[in-house]
Amino acid sequence: GESVGLHLPTLSVQEGDNSIINCAYSNSASDYFIWYKQESGKGPQFIIDIRSNMDKRQGQRVTVLLNKTVKHLSLQIAATQPGDSAVYFCAENYNNAGNMLTFGGGTRLMVKP
């Protein structure tokens, strides 16, 4: 994902609607991807991960889609709730030894009641 410095992209959704947060990753050799949620004053919280041999993975209310052709990752949140308001980061593992993550710049999700 691209770093956008001071200006985080913001997605504003109505409570109950579905949210889709997108991320473009940089390295075609990346083989593991993670979505994190970060609330104010807290550390990034693991949401869901996906490996490059998959194109879709579902969790509780969340789905991650991976399109390796265009190096694109998305996080879908079903029935968005006020508690989902946070900054969401995608991270890619680009090191063949599997140790290092590169984080995108983040997207702020705002849920309107």
Add this chain to the structure above:
Amino acid sequence: DAGVIQSPRHEVTEMGQEVTLRCKPISGHNSLFWYRQTMMRGLELLIYFNNNVPIDDSGMPEDRFSAKMPNASFSTLKIQPSEPRDSAVYFCASRTGEGQPQHFGDGTRLSIL
């Protein structure tokens, strides 16, 4: 289950002083990571350890920064002497092994005056 524990949560000190940040990883996790987060640069990996051994410190900004992991349950990040540009939130993360998600602490908010 206890997550990654960092201390202090907040630190305010004058430039030139030594700063020590502490981290207790999740029990059983054998990899530990130190990150720095700023508005301008996002999340940056500073250094990581595998089985208490530093593996990659290429993200450490200067010789003023040093990190140690004397045992599997404790790590420190030290800045000496500190400068105002070191002001940031510093996160520690740990994980069980390669291809597994990193779990973050809630960070130390460092302000250097």
